[in-house]
Amino acid sequence: MAEFLLTFSAKEILTKVISLAAEEFTLVLGFKGDLAQLHASFLKIQAMLLDVDHSHVRGVTLENWVKDLEDIAHKADDVLDEIGYEVLRRKVELRNQMKKKVKSFFSHNNPIAFRFKMAHKIKRINKSLLDLNDEAAGPIGLVARIQADATSQDVEVPDRETISKFYNDEKLIIGREEVVSDIVKTLTKSNDSAENYPPVLAIVGMAGLGKTTLAKSIFHESKIDKHFHVRIWVCVSTPFEVKTILRRILESLKSEEAAIQGKEKICNLIQKELKKKRYLLVLDDVWSEDPHKWEELKNCLSTVEDTRASSIIVTTRSDKVAKVMETLPRCDLRRLSDDECWLIMKDKAFSVGSAPMSKEQEIASKEIAKKCGGVPLMAKVC
Ligand SMILES: Nc1ncnc2c1ncn2[C@@H]1O[C@H](COP(=O)(O)OP(=O)(O)O)[C@@H](O)[C@H]1O
Ligand SMILES: [Mg+2]
Structure with a gap:
């Protein structure tokens, strides 16, 4: 053996x-x-x-x-x-x-x-x-x-996506200023809709388009930081386990409670932690199209006695997921332009201190940028 x-x-x-x-x-x-x-x-x-x-x-x-x-x-x-x-x-x-x-x-x-x-x-x-x-x-x-x-x-x-912080190579974000500012405005304006609480904004787009990056940018905006008492980041991916998601929410609020087992107990603790608070919850990379799972999670969140001005952002590739969860106007993430993709490539290939790009390299890289199809991830790996 x-x-x-x-x-x-x-x-x-x-x-x-x-x-x-x-x-x-x-x-x-x-x-x-x-x-x-x-x-x-x-x-x-x-x-x-x-x-x-x-x-x-x-x-x-x-x-x-x-x-x-x-x-x-x-x-x-x-x-x-x-x-x-x-x-x-x-x-x-x-x-x-x-x-x-x-x-x-x-x-x-x-x-x-x-x-x-x-x-x-x-x-x-x-x-x-x-x-x-x-x-x-x-x-x-x-x-x-x-x-x-x-x-x-x-x-x-x-998995880089499980945390909200930016790695050094993710700090340059191209072409998303406007959408960040629009979403920040939506989330920070007073929101007292009694129905369908808490409000959910979906960011939708194909893999690598920059949904997680956009959500991180919003999460770290100073206006968001000031407006919400608590910000919570959960990478959901697959499977959509309500108890696991609730536990992750609790962990980010009170790490010492991470070992708590029962779903009800976890939910009670979350409710206690979020009482009288205004929170922003990001559910990154949701795949489950099952409305019952979302209902189950929402049941816990909607009974939190918060300030009634909290918000949820969900990122997903799926139109169906967005339809199940969203209550606010959707953000259909746009593709970047060829020039924007080129800026990402340039930053990656020619970091500070390296020789400047020759005319020939510039022409060649601009041609490649066109092949990225407006997807930042493609530009990043060139
Ligand atoms: N607007 C952008 N400018 C520069 N790089 C970006 C931008 N959006 C995404 N990226 C980079 O592209 C890669 C994929 O982005 P990510 O947000 O993980 O995509 P998604 O969540 O849609 O799959 C990451 O390396 C990220 O740093
Ligand atoms: Mg992602």
């Missing part, structure tokens, strides 16, 4: 998944969800693996299980390498094009076909891992163990 554990470590795969997930290009290629699933499956398997040496079960069944796992792990490793290679290749290709004559970057590779192929492979790997997990927990009798030295880094795929 030790021999196997030498040749394969779930931890190595997890490290690979984590570093790939942190790549913005992975987002462009649309792998974030798949990688998160792979990460979760390997975490489960890792917990089972820790029991292999403790287990009393020996013999052919366990050996076969381990062999199967090794086989799947190699497949996963290959898929991750393939994605990693593609990410690297695209980066190099884009950089080369910045220097050379610009041809069509996207024409001679088909990102959708690649994404489809890889997503299919990852799904199969996940399915096999789930089967192995069932087998381990069932006939083999392994028990999932928590690693003694487990740190939060071991169990979490770092």
